[in-house]
Amino acid sequence: MQYIGVDIGGTNLRVGVVEKSKVIHEKRVLADFSHICQSNSPEIAWQKIIAITSQTLLDVLNEFPDCKAVGIGFPGFIDPQTASIMQSPNLPGLFDVDLVGGIRKLIHCPVFVENDALAASYGEYCLLKEANLISTNDSMIYIGLGTGVGGGFIHKGEVFSGEHGVAMEVGHIITYQGGRPCGCGNKGCLEQYASASGVSISYYESKKIQLTAQQIADLAFDGDSDALEAYENAGRALGMALAHIVKVIDVSDVVIGGGMSQAWSLFEGAFNDQLDRDLIPVLRGKVKCHVSTTFDQAGMIGAALFAEHKEKH
Ligand SMILES: [Zn+2]
Incomplete structure (x- = not known):
């Protein structure tokens, strides 16, 4: 079919x-x-x-x-x-x-x-399900890291869109009070740190050089500490936001997707440390993060x- x-x-x-x-x-x-x-x-x-x-x-x-x-x-x-x-x-x-x-x-x-x-969340859910990687209650959170940060919640195999179709606007969870200005009108939103543009801003703040997230990833893989720090900054913001989300929606499986997930190894460590620190102790070690294998598809x-x-x- x-x-x-x-x-x-x-x-x-x-x-x-x-x-x-x-x-x-x-x-x-x-x-x-x-x-x-x-x-x-x-x-x-x-x-x-x-x-x-x-x-x-x-x-x-x-x-x-x-x-x-x-x-x-x-x-x-x-x-x-x-x-x-x-x-x-x-x-x-x-x-x-x-x-x-x-x-x-x-x-x-x-x-x-x-x-x-x-x-995209639904697609990732179906792929996890096919691979027998999803927990028994068929629920999952997806976070897509691209130009912005998007998200989705699958509840018992169904897309949860909320009362007004606005559920899981995770990119606008405030991770740093009074932080970087965001297009939504607030300051310090996750999107301003954990998206491709967020990584560019972090690198610019330390080096005063404007590069794309991909260029910064290449530098980080070559050992540039400022480039690596820009990705670790993204990882910390993401860990912080995900800890909030999991405290509200207690799921076992999270998929990290979007273009930025291709550089996951650069921020995985900072992300895991922050998530572990911010989670309620009973949840520590119980949230499985899967990295998307579909990337831009x-x-x-x-x-x-x-x-x-x-x-x-
Ligand atoms: Zn925002």
């Missing part, structure tokens, strides 16, 4: 054909939806987003006509009842828009939408598996 998973990223639209939890075909289209939203009226921007997404889906469905359903991981808050997109912090001007309805008019295939981090795989789950229920 084949399902389509769509990952709407910063500058790319990625459409994957997923079979047995693997991407067997991927079509990538250069599409900067943020820029489209900034340079058009909301109505025109929305028409363009629907047109680009539908056309890409039609191209893929032409090649893979047996696909049963389409799942879309969308960077925004999705109303759990109506599936309409209420707001997207990365796509300014869009409020209460109907992605599923707009696309369904143009393609003849069931379409489902979920918040992108929650879709989790969004597509998760969206496709979410569509499969929805189509069958």
